[in-house]
Amino acid sequence: MVTRQARPIPVTVIGGFLGAGKTTLVNHILGGDHELKIAVMVNDFGAINIDAALITSTEGGLYSLSNGCVCCGLNQGLVEQLEELLSARIDIDHIVIEASGVADPARIMDTVRYARFAGRLRGDAIVVLVDAAGFDGAIAAAPGLAEAQVGSADLLILNKTDLVSRDTLDAWHARWAFPDTRTIETTNARVPFDLLFASGFPSRGASSPFTAVPVHEQAESITWRHDGPIDAKRLHGVLAALPARIYRAKGFVQASDGRLFAVHVVGTRVSFEPAAHLPEGFDGQSLLVLVGFGRDLPFEGVLAQLNGCGALARSGKKGSA
The missing domain is CATH 3.40.50.300 (P-loop containing nucleotide triphosphate hydrolases)
Structure with missing residues (x-):
């Protein structure tokens, strides 16, 4: 960690x-x-x-x-x-x-x-x-x-x-x-605290709804993982254009030039911060957790876009959720 x-x-x-x-x-x-x-x-x-x-x-x-x-x-x-x-x-x-x-x-x-x-x-x-x-x-x-x-x-x-x-x-x-x-x-x-605070997203487990305080709807989350390097510029573009009901994202990615980044998304603001290393156990695997609000969130389409951000996507190697 x-x-x-x-x-x-x-x-x-x-x-x-x-x-x-x-x-x-x-x-x-x-x-x-x-x-x-x-x-x-x-x-x-x-x-x-x-x-x-x-x-x-x-x-x-x-x-x-x-x-x-x-x-x-x-x-x-x-x-x-x-x-x-x-x-x-x-x-x-x-x-x-x-x-x-x-x-x-x-x-x-x-x-x-x-x-x-x-x-x-x-x-x-x-x-x-x-x-x-x-x-x-x-x-x-x-x-x-x-x-x-x-x-x-x-x-x-x-x-x-x-x-x-x-x-x-x-x-x-x-x-x-x-x-x-x-x-x-x-x-x-x-x-919901999951919308207020991005701290600790990756440690909360894969692809299951977070515990959230009921408002009108429930906060939902999904985890995206990718083996291999990421096209950081393309990923930034996808995250900056997330659907309006997806409020938060956090994780770690490995760029195609070898650099490691901690990624934070709040609203439409996206930041990539240099990271010393990925969390323990990921071994070059990038991971993002996305949090949205409401029913029938468009996670499937977002995952498809994220999969297209792999630096090797053109040769057929894609990430998986």
Whole structure:
């Protein structure tokens, strides 16, 4: 397996206008059974409902929870707070930063991507929540900010959908949907953890649905494997054009020039990061796990496209799912 020292910690920024459901989502993460060690950085501890039974220790404003999560307040500059968290040498799978309701989450992610954090942090996703029943009010109150928040999202969570009609939701999608943004509908910010966090995908087994929190549909996954080198440019093109209901992908591939890459896909953003080695037991085999949302996902067509990314595909050697 790739060790902690071999890879940077992925960071998710949660944004959205006041009242959209960010704190509800943070509470969902802190109390969730996701099998991940997540550090959550919040603006207002007063709104966070940490179950006292989960708290194992507190030190310097850092709450350690029995499910592996830690929670700390943003009581100083973000750069300083991140440095302090990293220096604490806590074993962390993922960092979540809750943005203020009047903040542009893209600016926070820019901070995560500062050169000083290279090799230590990796910007994974900007997740933006929208109050389906109150977005018109947000636009009226702060049109530039609300639009910037929505436009910055890799994953857009249309929340509180139980408070409005289907016609209202359809009208919202028609007006505000962005072609490069994946959108799901939720109530009470109950977002499946498999869509929020890419950490650990390959270790969860082959081609069976992940455990996910029920929303309207279930998160589903499929694993693609390939023996032999990959045409990295062709693979990048396939991943950048995944069907809209496939939100996430993660894995490791071996390129035709011998380089190894860790692959991350969030929405339509694709990144290939140099990797020191493939996970133990793969011996040159590339692997990707793809996660989608809803029924009858077009996995079969995607697998066919991925099989065509083998560097030897023209000679008849293809990957297999």
